[in-house]
Amino acid sequence: MSDITKQSLSELIKNIKEKKLSSTEVTKAFVERSEKSKELNAYVTEDFSAAIDKAKKFDENPNLDLKLPGIPMAVKDLFCTKNIKTTAGSKILNNFIPTYESTVTQNIWNEGAILLGKLNCDEFAMGSSNETSFFGCVQNPIDKDLVPGGSSGGSSSAVAAQLTPITIGTDTGGSIRQPASFTGIVGLKPTYGSCSRYGIVAFASSLDQAGPMAQNVRDCALLHEVISSYDEKDSTSIDFKRNNYVKELTNNIKGKKIGIPKEYRVNGMPKEIEDLWKKGIDYVKDCGAEIIDISLPHTNYALPTYYIVAPAEASSNLARYDGVKYGFRADGENLIDMYEKTRSEGFGAEVQRRIMIGTYVLSSGYYDAYYLKAQKVRKLIKNDFDEAYKKVDAILTPSTPSSAFKIGEKTNDPVSMYLNDIFTVPVNLAGLPGISIPAGHDAKGYPLGLQIIGKAFDEQNLLNIAYAMEEKINFKNKITDWWIK
Amino acid sequence: MIVSDIFNYHMSIDLKTIKHISKLSRISVDEKKAEKLAGDLNSIFEFIEKLNELKTDNVQPLTSVAETTLKLRDDVVKSKNLREQIIKNSPQENEDYFVVPKVIE
Numbered sequence: 001m002s003d004i005t006k007q008s009l010s011e012l013i014k015n016i017k018e019k020k021l022s023s024t025e026v027t028k029a030f031v032e033r034s035e036k037s038k039e040l041n042a043y044v045t046e047d048f049s050a051a052i053d054k055a056k057k058f059d060e061n062p063n064l065d066l067k068l069p070g071i072p073m074a075v076k077d078l079f080c081t082k083n084i085k086t087t088a089g090s091k092i093l094n095n096f097i098p099t100y101e102s103t104v105t106q107n108i109w110n111e112g113a114i115l116l117g118k119l120n121c122d123e124f125a126m127g128s129s130n131e132t133s134f135f136g137c138v139q140n141p142i143d144k145d146l147v148p149g150g151s152s153g154g155s156s157s158a159v160a161a162q163l164t165p166i167t168i169g170t171d172t173g174g175s176i177r178q179p180a181s182f183t184g185i186v187g188l189k190p191t192y193g194s195c196s197r198y199g200i201v202a203f204a205s206s207l208d209q210a211g212p213m214a215q216n217v218r219d220c221a222l223l224h225e226v227i228s229s230y231d232e233k234d235s236t237s238i239d240f241k242r243n244n245y246v247k248e249l250t251n252n253i254k255g256k257k258i259g260i261p262k263e264y265r266v267n268g269m270p271k272e273i274e275d276l277w278k279k280g281i282d283y284v285k286d287c288g289a290e291i292i293d294i295s296l297p298h299t300n301y302a303l304p305t306y307y308i309v310a311p312a313e314a315s316s317n318l319a320r321y322d323g324v325k326y327g328f329r330a331d332g333e334n335l336i337d338m339y340e341k342t343r344s345e346g347f348g349a350e351v352q353r354r355i356m357i358g359t360y361v362l363s364s365g366y367y368d369a370y371y372l373k374a375q376k377v378r379k380l381i382k383n384d385f386d387e388a389y390k391k392v393d394a395i396l397t398p399s400t401p402s403s404a405f406k407i408g409e410k411t412n413d414p415v416s417m418y419l420n421d422i423f424t425v426p427v428n429l430a431g432l433p434g435i436s437i438p439a440g441h442d443a444k445g446y447p448l449g450l451q452i453i454g455k456a457f458d459e460q461n462l463l464n465i466a467y468a469m470e471e472k473i474n475f476k477n478k479i480t481d482w483w484i485k
Numbered sequence: 486m487i488v489s490d491i492f493n494y495h496m497s498i499d500l501k502t503i504k505h506i507s508k509l510s511r512i513s514v515d516e517k518k519a520e521k522l523a524g525d526l527n528s529i530f531e532f533i534e535k536l537n538e539l540k541t542d543n544v545q546p547l548t549s550v551a552e553t554t555l556k557l558r559d560d561v562v563k564s565k566n567l568r569e570q571i572i573k574n575s576p577q578e579n580e581d582y583f584v585v586p587k588v589i590e
Contacts, residue, residue, distance in 0.1 A: 099570035193551045206549060232558060236551050304533045315510065322511070324583050326574035335586050340513035352512055353525055356503070359510045360526070373536055375546030380539070382547055414525055415532050431550025456550075 023070025102199025149179025174424025181449025315358025
């Protein structure tokens with residue numbers, strides 16, 4: 001089969017289970033395509049020969065009862081992988097080799113998947129374009145010199161370009177959904193507490209969640225089923241009954257109530273996004289769902305709240321990078337000088353900016369005015385959703401206020417970069433699940449996504465609505481393989 | 486929501502404040518970097534000041550979205566003999582210890 005890499009995860013699993021394909025054939029196909037796609041810069045670390053060895057070993061005695069039997073998979077380089085370098089896209093972790101495995105990746109290997117390598121991302125997941133990575137920009141396979149979104153930009157690029165059948169990213173303010181939208185793929189940010197944060201390089205601990213990025217909703221549901229688990233190693237992991245998400249996947253959403261929040265109709269939103277949203281509303285109506293206008297009155301305050309809460313938590317989390325315990329160290333005249341030089345040379349500009357913001361808002365005299373204020377507004381934002389969910393089952397919005405932009409276009413203006421996340425950030429602040437599905441193209445032919453926001457722990461309903469809409473939308477990604485010579 | 490319509494007032498962050506934050510953050514900054522940071526932080530704080538429009542006196546702060554009480558576990562040691570693993574990634578070590586520049590004269 002020459003078109004192995006064009007197959008979806010579900011097709012690959014079926015073919016491996018029916019012994020029409022071996023894990024070795026599948027793994028070699030993705031390795032070969034990844035080798036030919038270096039121009040995308042999607043990988044930070046390749047582990048190709050080990051992957052092929054593992055695939056051969058799998059084929060010697062295949063356990064076909066597993067959920068991901070012999071499936072090769074690259075993952076975002078924010079997940080600690082035992083004995084495989086894990087950089088978080090930062091110089092300061094450039095030489096870090098974890099001695100332990102993240103729970104989410106362990107769940108994936110336990111179901112038979114095989115690591116292909118580690119995927120590029122914004123430094124410490126702080127960015128919306130993958131341009132803050134120490135390892136350079138990632139190309140969006142949609143068009144040359146177009147950002148793949150961020151922070152899970154290597155992940156979105158690799159799935160859209162079919163370098164990996166599926167992947168996992170992390171989402172603190174939109175880092176799964178925005179890149180999924182920019183590259184024409186599906187990305188799910190699960191409810192806070194569904195997937196363990198153990199072994200994920202921490203950014204903002206009250207917001208960080210791991211989630212699947214896939215070519216379609218079914219594949220996404222399958223990977224979510226694998227990674228979602230209660231874990232005593234994460235104190236905020238929640239012990240609830242998890243569904244059999246694939247088995248219970250249905251396109252029957254008749255009678256579901258879908259909310260349309262008027263505050264998401266922001267000033268200056270391009271007409272094509274507005275049109276896409278209208279089309280989305282028509283699709284869910286076609287599926288027999290009911291549309292209800294709702295209000296989320298504090299939407300406009302979500303981004304300013306996020307830019308206090310996330311940097312505050314980041315400044316605290318990143319205090320551990322001191323050049324002593326692990327990672328990069330710069331020489332200094334004394335201990336303090338060594339700390340200051342290590343952090344100045346080891347962190348990139350955006351990370352330093354956010355540590356500074358966080359330090360300032362937590363510092364003596366400013367804590368109440370900024371951090372406490374933000375926590376209060378966060379409560380108001382969550383209350384908005386709680387109110388809305390008395391009337392509706394889910395909420396439909398655009399995923400992003402624009403399609404993908406060019407590399408370098410927004411790097412000089414941090415605030416305009418932050419505005420990318422206006423539709424995704426409220427979901428993290430409220431701890432809710434959100435999914436972005438590809439829903440159309442703009443005039444340039446670049447993909448656009450729609451976001452569905454669910455009630456906490458209601459991923460099944462979210463996936464069902466996405467599944468029903470996907471069928472109606474019938475989206476085809478326009479990828480020409482321009483980077484393959 | 487467009488950047489220009491967001492705020493009416495903000496407090497300016499000057500170079501002295503930047504130096505103070507850089508000290509607290511343990512990140513060294515030279516003059517050029519401090520000026521750039523002051524500009525960036527000012528535009529970000531202009532944006533953040535929007536929150537002052539809201540009255541929040543009677544609102545309880547949200548510290549966690551996970552509305553469950555934290556689980557307690559038995560107080561037993563589960564991981565042992567991790568010394569080698571813990572020290573493995575240190576930039577400089579001396580047998581069982583992390584090595585840092587001289588602290589006591």
